[in-house]
Amino acid sequence: MEQTLHDLGIYWPKLIAQTVNFGIVLFVLWKFAYQPVLTMLAQRREKIAAGMANAEKIKTELAQTEASRREILDRANTEANKFIEEARAAAARVREQETQKAIADAGQIVAKAREAAAQDHARMLAELKREVGRLVVQTTASVTGKILTPDDQRRLAEETSRQLS
Numbered sequence: 001m002e003q004t005l006h007d008l009g010i011y012w013p014k015l016i017a018q019t020v021n022f023g024i025v026l027f028v029l030w031k032f033a034y035q036p037v038l039t040m041l042a043q044r045r046e047k048i049a050a051g052m053a054n055a056e057k058i059k060t061e062l063a064q065t066e067a068s069r070r071e072i073l074d075r076a077n078t079e080a081n082k083f084i085e086e087a088r089a090a091a092a093r094v095r096e097q098e099t100q101k102a103i104a105d106a107g108q109i110v111a112k113a114r115e116a117a118a119q120d121h122a123r124m125l126a127e128l129k130r131e132v133g134r135l136v137v138q139t140t141a142s143v144t145g146k147i148l149t150p151d152d153q154r155r156l157a158e159e160t161s162r163q164l165s
Contacts, residue, residue: 133157 005011137153 129161133160136160
């Protein structure tokens with residue numbers, strides 16, 4: 001077996017020395033290279049886990065914020081619609097009041113116009129009666145050929161006025 005190992009180029013003292021050297025290198029690498037890398041990887045895993053937890057927390061908060069935003073918008077839309085309806089109702093009331101006021105004003109104008117027309121009519125009738133009375137007196141004076149006294153003129157005017165009424 002010794003010959004076979006020798007033919008293969010394996011010498012026990014060199015093998016043991018190489019094994020010891022390999023052990024020392026392995027220990028040094030493990031202590032100064034692998035251990036810090038493994039520690040750093042563990043820290044990164046923790047940071048990633050914390051980041052994922054924060055992301056979930058942020059996602060939950062975002063969903064809550066979105067829900068509250070929608071709720072606020074819905075309330076604002078509801079209030080806006082309520083204000084619009086109130087404004088429409090107020091406008092309808094004002095329009096109705098203004099219409100009633102305009103109708104009342106128009107009625108007053110018509111009543112005043114009728115009253116003025118009635119007064120003009122009465123005045124014109126009075127003027128017409130006076131004029132007819134004057135014409136009757138003048139015609140009577142012309143026909144009779146006599147000058148009528150103021151009492152005669154008044155009496156004729158009154159008779160004419162009674163007959164016209």
